[in-house]
Amino acid sequence: MYSSLKYIPSIFVKQNPLQFTFFVTSRCNARCPFCFYWQDRHSKQDELSLDEIEKVSRSLGDLLWLLFSGGEIYLRKDLPQIVDAFYRNNHPVIITLPTNGLAPDLILPRTEEILSRSANSTVVVKVSLDGLGEKHDSVRNTPGSFEKAMETWEGLRRLCERYQNLQIGINTVFCRENQDDMDEIIDFVNGLPGCETHTISMVRGNPADGSYKRIDLDKYRRAVDRLETDLKGARPKMYHFTLARLKSAQDLVQRRLIYETLRQGRRQLPCYAGRITAVMNEVGGVFPCEILSDLMGNVRDNGYDLMRVFRSAEADAVRARINKTRCYCSHECYFVTNILFNPRMYGQVIRQYMELPGQSR
Numbered sequence: 001m002y003s004s005l006k007y008i009p010s011i012f013v014k015q016n017p018l019q020f021t022f023f024v025t026s027r028c029n030a031r032c033p034f035c036f037y038w039q040d041r042h043s044k045q046d047e048l049s050l051d052e053i054e055k056v057s058r059s060l061g062d063l064l065w066l067l068f069s070g071g072e073i074y075l076r077k078d079l080p081q082i083v084d085a086f087y088r089n090n091h092p093v094i095i096t097l098p099t100n101g102l103a104p105d106l107i108l109p110r111t112e113e114i115l116s117r118s119a120n121s122t123v124v125v126k127v128s129l130d131g132l133g134e135k136h137d138s139v140r141n142t143p144g145s146f147e148k149a150m151e152t153w154e155g156l157r158r159l160c161e162r163y164q165n166l167q168i169g170i171n172t173v174f175c176r177e178n179q180d181d182m183d184e185i186i187d188f189v190n191g192l193p194g195c196e197t198h199t200i201s202m203v204r205g206n207p208a209d210g211s212y213k214r215i216d217l218d219k220y221r222r223a224v225d226r227l228e229t230d231l232k233g234a235r236p237k238m239y240h241f242t243l244a245r246l247k248s249a250q251d252l253v254q255r256r257l258i259y260e261t262l263r264q265g266r267r268q269l270p271c272y273a274g275r276i277t278a279v280m281n282e283v284g285g286v287f288p289c290e291i292l293s294d295l296m297g298n299v300r301d302n303g304y305d306l307m308r309v310f311r312s313a314e315a316d317a318v319r320a321r322i323n324k325t326r327c328y329c330s331h332e333c334y335f336v337t338n339i340l341f342n343p344r345m346y347g348q349v350i351r352q353y354m355e356l357p358g359q360s361r
C-alpha cells in the first residue's frame with residue numbers, strides 16, 4: 001500500500017498539488033436539480049483523450065488523494081485506463097470514485113477492472129443517496145434511481161469481499177428537499193451492509209434549481225451532530241482503514257467548521273486551493289478548486305504539462321485573489337486538506353482524536 005506519511009513534509013511546501021480532482025466527463029445519465037456542474041457541458045468529442053490524459057499524469061508528481069468527478073464518471077468507457085494512468089504515474093494513496101449508481105452494468109465491471117490494476121491504493125467508491133425509495137428519485141428528479149443505486153450497492157459490497165483495497169460509502173447532498181429526512185437516511189445508511197463512510201455534503205455552487213439551496217442551517221447542525229454521536233458511540237464498522245481514527249477526528253472538526261463558516265458567513269481557516277489542490281475539467285482547463293471558475297490555464301495550450309500551468313503567472317494571480325478576498329465555501333474536500341495541512345488545526349484534531357473510541361472497536 002502507498003503510504004500517506006511521506007506527504008507530511010509537504011505541509012511546508014504548499015505549491016504542489018497533492019490532491020487532484022479530474023472531471024472526466026460532464027455527460028450524465030441523471031438530471032439532478034441540485035447539480036452544480038450543469039452549465040459546463042462538453043461533448044464527448046471535446047473531452048481529453050486517454051493519450052492526452054496520460055501526458056498530463058506524467059507531468060504531475062505523486063498524489064496523496066486522486067478524486068474523479070463529473071458528470072457520471074462511469075459513462076467514460078476508458079475510466080479504468082484513465083485511473084491506471086494516474087496509478088502508474090502518480091501513486092495515489094487514495095482514489096475516490098463518486099457515482100449516482102444508475103448504471104450498475106457499467107459501474108461494477110469498470111470498478112473491478114480499476115481494483116485489479118490499483119492494488120497499492122485505497123479505492124473509495126461513493127454512491128449517492130439523497131432519500132429513501134421514491135424520495136431519492138424525486139429529490140434527484142430521476143425515476144428508478146433508488147432501485148438502481150441499491151443494485152449497484154449490492155454489487156459493490158460483493159466486490160469488497162474479494163478486494164481488500166475497496167471501501168464503499170454513501171454521499172448524501174444536504175438540501176432543502178431532504179433536510180427533514182436526515183435521521184431516517186442516517187438510520188438506513190447505518191444498516192447498509194459494507195458501508196464504511198457516510199458523508200453529508202452541503203448543496204453547493206449554482207444549482208440548476210436554486211431553491212434547493214434554501215436550507216435550514218439548524219437542521220444541518222442536527223444532522224452533523226447525529227453523525228458525531230454515532231461516531232463517538234463507536235459504531236464499530238465505520239472508519240477502520242489506516243490512520244482511520246485521525247481521519248474521523250478530522251471529520252468532526254471539519255463539520256463544525258463548515259457549520260461555523262455558513263453561520264458566520266466568513267472563512268474560518270486559510271484555503272490551500274490552488275496550492276496543494278488542483279482541479280482539471282474534461283477539456284483540460286485547470287482551476288484551483290471545484291467552485292471557482294478562475295482559470296489558471298489549459299493543459300492543451302501548455303504541452304499537457306499541468307505543472308507549467310500550476311506555476312504560471314495566471315495561477316499566481318488566482319492564488320493571490322483567493323487570499324485577498326478571503327474566499328470561503330462549504331466544500332468538504334477542501335476542508336480536508338485545509339485542516340490536515342494546517343499545523344494550527346492539529347490541537348483541535350488531537351482533542352477530537354482523544355474523544356474517539358480506540359482502534360480495538
Ligand code: SF4
Nearest residue numbers: 271289291327328329
Ligand atoms: S474557499 Fe472554497 S471556493 Fe474559495 S478557493 Fe477555497 S475551495 Fe475554492
